[in-house]
Amino acid sequence: MVRIAIDAMGGDLSAKAMVKGAVESLKEEGMKLLLFGEEEVLKQELSSYSYDPERIEIVPCSENISIHESPVMAIRRKKDSSLVRGMLAVKNEEADAFISAGSTGAVLAGGQLVVGREKGVYRPPLAALIPTKNGVCLLTDCGANVDAKPEWLHQFAKMGAIYMEEMLQIKNPSIGLVNIGAEEEKGNSLVKAAMQILREDTDYNFIGSVEARDIVEGNCSVVVCDAFVGNVVLKMYEGVGKMLLSEITDTMKHSGPLALLAALLLKKPLKKRLKKFDAKQYGGAPILGLKGLVIKVHGNTDGKEVTTAIKQAKEFAEKKLTKKIAEAIDFKEVEE
Amino acid sequence: MVRIAIDAMGGDLSAKAMVKGAVESLKEEGMKLLLFGEEEVLKQELSSYSYDPERIEIVPCSENISIHESPVMAIRRKKDSSLVRGMLAVKNEEADAFISAGSTGAVLAGGQLVVGREKGVYRPPLAALIPTKNGVCLLTDCGANVDAKPEWLHQFAKMGAIYMEEMLQIKNPSIGLVNIGAEEEKGNSLVKAAMQILREDTDYNFIGSVEARDIVEGNCSVVVCDAFVGNVVLKMYEGVGKMLLSEITDTMKHSGPLALLAALLLKKPLKKRLKKFDAKQYGGAPILGLKGLVIKVHGNTDGKEVTTAIKQAKEFAEKKLTKKIAEAIDFKEVEE
Known part of the structure; x- marks a missing residue:
């Protein structure tokens, strides 16, 4: 029985989306959910659903961490927050995974400070599945470690490859x-040094450089970079996509009655086609290389993404990916 | 009379596009064009046009630099290449600006090695006008200097601001x-340090951080970054745009006769609306901070972009921007 801890208070819709996603995920057998948060709020939300009470447990917490707080300070001070308590459950092996839609900074800081790094892992990256023309690829690191070192990137690559092989059967x-x-000869000093290390590691299928414009074409399964670059990739993807679609919609709406008719005709097929670019359907972004799984879902998450993330966490736990990743990382006492 | 040197051999279409763009730019008065390249080839291309022979001069060169050569080696060895000869004309004040569609690496290396940096300039950035929802912004550095230092970014910002104020009347x-x-508190160490320097310089309108997704929304006129990040921004813009448009076109073509009809209805208004995202209409990318203007146009350039770049070069020269940029940079002997 996999046990999944859920920060039921994080995210823009907080308890509403988290509880909805949790209840809906119960169609899946073989797991139990621990909802961390304010007891009254969660009871209230749960009262709208019928579910097996054996499989959802409320773990009352008196505090919340907001996205406006300094992550490290909040983690240290708010010991009874849903985020810290949920992560402690993973650390103490009372849960196999933790899911939060709360502050990215707090989730990352908590991952390191509360759950802790697996032995030998330099820095745990935040990895996100992003849609491409051909499917999806894993962008790692997309948010955790700026000012990265070449050997960190090497580990991001290894952990990412294991994730894609096990979770997506690639x-x-x-x-x-x-x-x-x-x-x-291209690249900055970080990339040049990482390139050499990655080339020398023949255990993995390293194909060399990928230019940003080729990422979306889907020409590799694991896209490695430092978190600054990864964040730029993610945000440009989001920004350009949103802007272009708004330009196109706007053109359809304001080019006369024929264009409006055309827009109506195209609405359904376009929606269907572009569905694959909705990042939420791929579940959350795992932090890899921690002693237990931590998954960050979007702040503006809906119940559906939460359900997907819960399935993702269950699969990760069942496949013992934490252990497999630890085994793939050469043991080495890492200095702080 | 502004004199503009043109590398007539660079780019995928080489002489064809460069000569076409050159001849068409002659509608503009007050300038003379120097076409550097193989005499016979250029004579042949020019023979298709009627133009004032006083205003176009062929400067015969026996060598070409290809995009497959090591830029620095090519610049050092091929002294009679159209690229080196054209840049030398700028250095020797026989021309006011130089335009090339050739290898970006060679244009950048030649800018530094042949034309030379203006006194006090740490590193000349490659700056590109990129389309946004509201118009354009200048992305600087988008290709010249990886592993940048905070004070370089400060200069990129200053030079970019002068460019936008003078050339685009912003x-x-x-x-x-x-x-x-x-x-x-966000950012890597480079960005944090540059942030502080930019905040302290109250002569410019520094608005702080811009997230990648906001660049395309057009919320600032000068977007500053190191060349690695700038290249990722540029390539993501290109890649996501291309991929999304191909998905949309494909959907229109393969969703039955009604969608096809809709596509026909929308073709014209969409083309008109999306025209602003064609980077070529904004001319080339100037390298700022050299002793004379160097402009890089796209390798797959057409005549139209060359014409625009020539106008851009003329305006830059007439407004004495090289001098204005030099004056804005605090004099300082820069160590190599």
């Missing part, structure tokens, strides 16, 4: 390093 | 620093 997944050109 | 242009969040 055999020997191709790994690309984000670069500013395909030529060997 | 009064007191807003400057944003590419970052991974709006909060004060």
Whole structure:
């Protein structure tokens, strides 16, 4: 029986989305959910649903961490917050995974400070599945470690490959390093050094540089970069997509009655086609390399993404990915 | 009379596009064009046009630099290439500006090695006008200097602001620093240090962090970053745009006769609306902070972009922007 801890208070819709997603995920057998948060609020939310009470347990917490707080300070001070309590459950092996839609900074800080890094892991990256023309790829690191070192990127690649192989059944997944050109001599000093380490590691399917424009074409399964670059990739994807779609919708609406008719005709097929670009359907972004799984879902999450993230956490736990990742990382006492 | 040197051999279409763009730009008065390249080829191309022979001069060169050569080696060895000869004309004040569609690496290396940096300039950035929802912004550095230092970014911002104020008549242009969040404590070490320097310089309209997703919304006029990040921004813009448009076109084509009809109805208004996202209409990307203007146009350029770049070069020269930029940079002997 997999036990999943849920920060039921985080996110813009907080308890509403988290509880909805939790209840709906119970169609899946073989797991129990622990909802961390304010007892009264959660009881109230749960009262709208019928569910097996054996499989959802409320763990009352008196505090919440907001997105406006300094993450490290909040983690240290708010010992009875849903985020810290949920993460402690993972650390103490009372839960196999933790899911939160709360402050990204607090989830990242809590992952390191409360759950803790697996032995030998330099820095746990935040990894997100992003849609491509051909499917999805894992962008790692997309938010945790700026000012990265070459050997960190090497580990991001290894952990990402294991994730894609186990969770998405992609055999020997191709790994690309984000670069500013395909030529060997291109790159900044971090990328040049990481390139060499990745080339030397023949246990993985490293295909060399990937230019930003090729990421969305889907020419590799694991896209490796430092968190600054990864965040720029993610935000540009989001920004350009949103802006272009709004330009197109706007054109349809304001180019006369024929264009409006055309818009009506295209609405359904376009919606269907572009569905694959909705990042929420892929579940949350796991932090890899911690002693237990932590998944960050979008702040503006809906119940559906939460349900997907719960399934993702269950699969991760059942496949013992925490252990497999730890085994793939060469043991080494990492200095702080 | 402004004199503009043109590398007539660079780019995918080489002489064809460059000569077409050159001849068409002659509608503009007050300038003379120097076409550097193989005499026979250029004579042949020019023979298709009627033009004032006083205003176009062929400067015969026996060598070409290809995009496959090591830029620095090529610049050092091929002294009679159209690229080196054209840049030398700028250095020797026989021309006011130089335009090339050739290898970006060679244009950047030649800018530094042949034309040379203006006194006090740490590193000349490659700056590109990119379309936004509201118009355009200048992305600087988008290709020249990876592993940048905070004070370089400060200069990129200053030079970019002067460019936007003078060339695009944007009064007191807003400057944003590419970052991974709006909060004060966000960023990598480069960005944090640059942020402080930019905040302290009250001569410019620095507005703080700009997240990648906001760049395309057009919320600032000068977008500052190191060349690695700038290249990722540029390539993501290109890649996401291309991919989304192909998905949409494909949906229209393969969703039955009604969708096809809709596509026909929308073709014209959409084309008109999306025209502003064609980067070529904004001319080329100037390298700022050199002793003379160097402009890089796209490798797959057409005549139209070349014409626009020539006008851009003429305006830059007439407004004495090289001098204005030099004056804005605090004099300082920069160590290599």
